[in-house]
Amino acid sequence: MARRRKGRAISGVLLLNKPTGISSNKALQKVRAMLFASKGGHTGNLDPMATGLLPLCFGEATKFSSYLLDADKAYIACARLGQVSDTGDADGEIIHERSVPELSIEQLQQVMQGFVGAIEQVPPMYSALKQNGQPLYKLAREGKTVERKARPVTIYSIELINWQAPDLTFSVRCSKGTYVRTLAEDIGEQLGCGAHLISLHRTHTGGFEAAEMISMDQLQQVRDDEGSIDHYLLPADILVSHFAKKNLSAAETARILHGQDIANTENLTGMVRLYDPEQQFLGLAEASETGRLMPRRLIVTDETVTD
Structure with missing residues (x-):
């Protein structure tokens, strides 16, 4: 039986100004502990000596972290x-x-x-x-x-x-x-x-700039003041904002959430961001040569059907 992760099922992206002297993974674990997040990852190492922009991903956002690895x-x-x-x-x-x-x-x-x-x-x-x-x-x-x-x-x-x-x-x-x-x-x-x-x-890195970062000291100060650092989390789809967007109908949403493909009526290419009628991000699909959008990475929702 799989062990359940401890922590909150919280999702989003935090743009950390990594301090010098610690590894990227150590910085991730410190912020993860502050958020009490059950799952976390980063988008590529900064050397311990290095400082600066380190996007950290939590929860469902970790599914899309790889798309920043190829970023300039x-x-x-x-x-x-x-x-x-x-x-x-x-x-x-x-x-x-x-x-x-x-x-x-x-x-x-x-x-x-x-x-x-x-x-x-x-x-x-x-x-x-x-x-x-x-x-x-x-x-x-x-x-x-x-x-x-x-x-x-x-x-x-x-x-x-x-x-x-x-x-x-x-x-x-x-x-x-x-x-x-x-x-x-x-x-x-x-x-x-x-x-x-x-x-x-x-x-x-990618579309993120240094002006958007927050430091470890700032996060700790918010915690010390008994505030919430959750509002520093950006939505998961910010990691894939460079892909084309597709707004789905209710019927298309149901098919995607059941792992089924839909018609590519707009002739989109490559990876495509999917949104339900309420503009909730559902994940990514890939355009096929046969004119279909194939679900690839989906956000887990109450309606998502998983194996």
């Missing part, structure tokens, strides 16, 4: 030139030091602009990528190094924010899978002195 990201990063660490960031040990040359703003901008566009990155050993089922960071902690294949990523823009030697602060917009640590290291190598990342703050 934006960061503000600070790299320290002249020092290379074994992890690529400030959490590691400095393993090489070189003098930093006299660098003009123009030289820095020229080197950084060389990384804009489609590039290839070799993932760092201190990463969650797996080799034969083992996370690379576990192998790295054992002093092992394995060959990693370069992966294609895209840097959409990179802009210099501040240069105060030896620290270089810049903003970057990039595709999924981009390691800003590696980008900082590669910029340092191009400048001839090496570098490692000393801070990283995520400002954007």
Whole structure:
């Protein structure tokens, strides 16, 4: 017999400003405990050192968290030139030091602009990528190094924010899978002195911006004041707002909730958001080549038929 989860069956998305020094999962569990939510997940790791935008999903919203994993990201990063660490960031040990040359703003901008566009990155050993089922960071902690294949990523823009030697602060917009640590290291190598990342703050993921975030301290203050943090939860469909929308009739709603397909009368393509006559989000359907909308991920309601 399956064990029932403890906590409330609460659903929604909370945009957390993750503090430095804790993992994304630790941040999730802290907020989940504050909400007393029975189920939670996040939409992709931020390194423990990193801060910033971390969408957390609870309840039914967890069914749609994967749609943010492929989203573009934006960061503000600070790299320290002249020092290379074994992890690529400030959490590691400095393993090489070189003098930093006299660098003009123009030289820095020229080197950084060389990384804009489609590039290839070799993932760092201190990463969650797996080799034969083992996370690379576990192998790295054992002093092992394995060959990693370069992966294609895209840097959409990179802009210099501040240069105060030896620290270089810049903003970057990039595709999924981009390691800003590696980008900082590669910029340092191009400048001839090496570098490692000393801070990283995520400002954007998918359609979410930093202005919408709330910090752990703010959440705790609401709790201490005996207020409810439930109102910081955004609806689950915000995770899939980039998909086309389909308003269903009562008859279509009944078919979808019974796991049956419906006619694609509007010739929609790809994944489609479904809403009942009361504008309640029901989940996603996928357009088929035969002119039908096939239910794929549905919100559990009192009317949903499950196996």
